[in-house]
Amino acid sequence: MSELHRHLRLKALSVLQSMGLPEAAAEAALRLEPPKNKDHGDVALGTFALAKLVGKTPPQFAAEFAQQIVADGVLASAAAAGPFVNFKFQRAALAKDVLTMVMRGAAPYGIAASNGQVVVIDYSSPNIAKPFHIGHMRSTVIGGALRRIHRHLGATVHGINHLGDWGMPFAKMMTAYMHWGDETELAKAPMRYMFELYKRYSKEAKDNPALDDEAAKHFQALESGVDNQERRMWQFLRDESLKAFQGPYDRLAVTFDAITGESFFEDKMEAAMQRVVQSGVLELSDGAEVVWLKELGIKEPCLLRKRDGTTLYHTRDLAAAFYRESTYHPNRILYVVGAEQKLHFDQLKGVLTRMKEPIALAVEHVPFGLVLSKNPESKWEKFASRAGNAVFLDEILDEAVQKVRQVIAEKNPELEDKEKVAEQVGVSAIIFNDLKNSRIKDVKFDWETMLNFEGETGPYVQYACARLSGILRKAEQAVPDASKIDFAQLADAERVLLTMLDFGSAVQRAAEQSEPSIVTAQVIALAGEIHSYLRDHHVLGAEPAVRDARLLLVDAARRLLTTGLSLLGIPAPERM
Numbered sequence: 072m073s074e075l076h077r078h079l080r081l082k083a084l085s086v087l088q089s090m091g092l093p094e095a096a097a098e099a100a101l102r103l104e105p106p107k108n109k110d111h112g113d114v115a116l117g118t119f120a121l122a123k124l125v126g127k128t129p130p131q132f133a134a135e136f137a138q139q140i141v142a143d144g145v146l147a148s149a150a151a152a153g154p155f156v157n158f159k160f161q162r163a164a165l166a167k168d169v170l171t172m173v174m175r176g177a178a179p180y181g182i183a184a185s186n187g188q189v190v191v192i193d194y195s196s197p198n199i200a201k202p203f204h205i206g207h208m209r210s211t212v213i214g215g216a217l218r219r220i221h222r223h224l225g226a227t228v229h230g231i232n233h234l235g236d237w238g239m240p241f242a243k244m245m246t247a248y249m250h251w252g253d254e255t256e257l258a259k260a261p262m263r264y265m266f267e268l269y270k271r272y273s274k275e276a277k278d279n280p281a282l283d284d285e286a287a288k289h290f291q292a293l294e295s296g297v298d299n300q301e302r303r304m305w306q307f308l309r310d311e312s313l314k315a316f317q318g319p320y321d322r323l324a325v326t327f328d329a330i331t332g333e334s335f336f337e338d339k340m341e342a343a344m345q346r347v348v349q350s351g352v353l354e355l356s357d358g359a360e361v362v363w364l365k366e367l368g369i370k371e372p373c374l375l376r377k378r379d380g381t382t383l384y385h386t387r388d389l390a391a392a393f394y395r396e397s398t399y400h401p402n403r404i405l406y407v408v409g410a411e412q413k414l415h416f417d418q419l420k421g422v423l424t425r426m427k428e429p430i431a432l433a434v435e436h437v438p439f440g441l442v443l444s445k446n447p448e449s450k451w452e453k454f455a456s457r458a459g460n461a462v463f464l465d466e467i468l469d470e471a472v473q474k475v476r477q478v479i480a481e482k483n484p485e486l487e488d489k490e491k492v493a494e495q496v497g498v499s500a501i502i503f504n505d506l507k508n509s510r511i512k513d514v515k516f517d518w519e520t521m522l523n524f525e526g527e528t529g530p531y532v533q534y535a536c537a538r539l540s541g542i543l544r545k546a547e548q549a550v551p552d553a554s555k556i557d558f559a560q561l562a563d564a565e566r567v568l569l570t571m572l573d574f575g576s577a578v579q580r581a582a583e584q585s586e587p588s589i590v591t592a593q594v595i596a597l598a599g600e601i602h603s604y605l606r607d608h609h610v611l612g613a614e615p616a617v618r619d620a621r622l623l624l625v626d627a628a629r630r631l632l633t634t635g636l637s638l639l640g641i642p643a644p645e646r647m
């Protein structure tokens with residue numbers, strides 16, 4: 072919380088108490104938020120919950136409350152508008168508080184002290200021996216952002232890659248490799264080769280169902296725990312896949328605290344199944360072991376063990392939930408997985424709920440929409456289906472970088488570190504495009520929009536940062552210390568300052584709603600505000616007191632934009 076908010080809160084609380092509200096209830100119901108319309112005020116208070124506590128209508132309550140707030144050196148006014156109260160801060164106090172805190176890197180602009188929350192985030196989680204597809208890229212990018220956002224707020228975060236390295240899909244791959252695989256070919260381009268094998272398997276299995284039986288046997292052999300041919304092959308294909316995934320992970324600057332894939336739960340599933348048995352909810356259905364979830368409104372039962380004794384994706388997710396509970400004691404477990412797996416996570420939560428396991432409450436599916444691209448008839452369709460082929464993430468990243476390289480060659484051929492900037496801007500354009508809209512919406516993948524330096528894009532925000540760095544370079548003087556600034560000189564920068572003031576609440580909401588797009592919007596807004604401020608106000612040519620104040624503003628905006636971008640996983644080049 073900023074000092075301004077703290078001041079306002081204290082003041083509001085004492086008024087609430089004088090209006091007869093008990094302290095604890097007032098604390099809980101006092102939610103100060105950015106107003107819908109900045110012209111009405113800097114901070115708004117909805118009085119619905121508060122009014123209810125004292126049995127008044129919200130407009131009545133808002134009017135009485137606003138009347139009792141007395142202006143001071145920090146707070147300029149409080150005005151009721153229907154059920155809301157809008158507050159305005161004194162402009163010099165606003166500038167001083169925001170800029171001092173940003174320059175100090177104090178929370179909420181910098182990382183907060185521990186907030187006591189523990190958050191487990193399950194993201195990326197591709198399947199080995201298969202290409203890293205575009206849906207996994209979304210999970211990687213959204214999950215990576217949520218991890219940084221929660222850390223920023225002071226949570227202890229465990230970022231986990233729940234690699235798909237077990238089960239039938241993998242057994243099929245293994246079967247294909249046993250039939251047609253060639254180590255030298257594999258070594259040349261592992262993921263592409265494995266994908267070719269997988270396609271061949273799918274085709275041949277249509278005419279030859281015996282292949283699937285064979286795969287089921289191989290999986291049984293793998294699950295037997297014996298050191299056999301299957302196990303060695305599993306190890307080999309897993310190692311090769313992990314090596315291949317590391318490429319995109321490095322380029323997207325995504326890391327994990329643990330790579331505990333499905334195979335990690337091999338020896339933990341039995342205990343998990345025992346726990347289900349003990350809770351009394353496991354039933355037999357046609358020789359398979361299931362949990363019915365009809366009473367929770369879910370028609371399909373959750374299948375936990377097949378007739379042949381083998382386990383499933385669900386069994387491993389159940390074991391993983393118990394493992395995460397006892398290892399990390401999380402308040403929340405976020406599963407960043409496409410919307411098409413909604414049923415899977417409803418069932419997982421459902422089983423835990425029926426078992427009366429407290430961890431059920433922590434399980435949260437964080438779904439997201441598809442990636443669409445234009446087909447030759449200019450219609451949007453699912454990305455992967457373009458040429459009936461999988462799309463390899465590294466190829467997409469390469470294409471983005473290549474396009475930025477061309478722009479640089481045209482617009483700024485003298486740029487230092489051209490290659491590095493092209494990589495940073497190209498990859499970021501894709502990340503930004505992914506995080507721009509609320510995650511449940513489909514992402515439209517369109518190069519022109521994504522790389523537009525004037526739209527709401529990664530390059531646009533990065534360019535805004537580089538421009539601020541440029542001004543600071545040209546100033547040829549150190550940015551003055553906040554204690555030496557006459558903040559009254561920044562009365563004309565209120566829109567920039569108010570946007571900065573909202574940063575903390577935006578990051579907070581992004582975490583609560585698992586919605587990085589709230590941070591993206593914040594970054595776009597700040598870039599836009601500082602851009603228009605600099606269009607109308609000179610920094611370097613201004614008289615000394617003004618120049619100093621504006622230099623501080625420019626540096627603070629640069630810092631906050633850089634922080635905002637870094638939460639999204641996007642670097643801010645100093646020149647571009």
Ligand code: ARG
Binds near residue numbers: 391406
């Ligand atoms: N490997 C899965 C897939 O590609 C995603 C795993 C998500 N995480 C989980 N705990 N189920 O579809």
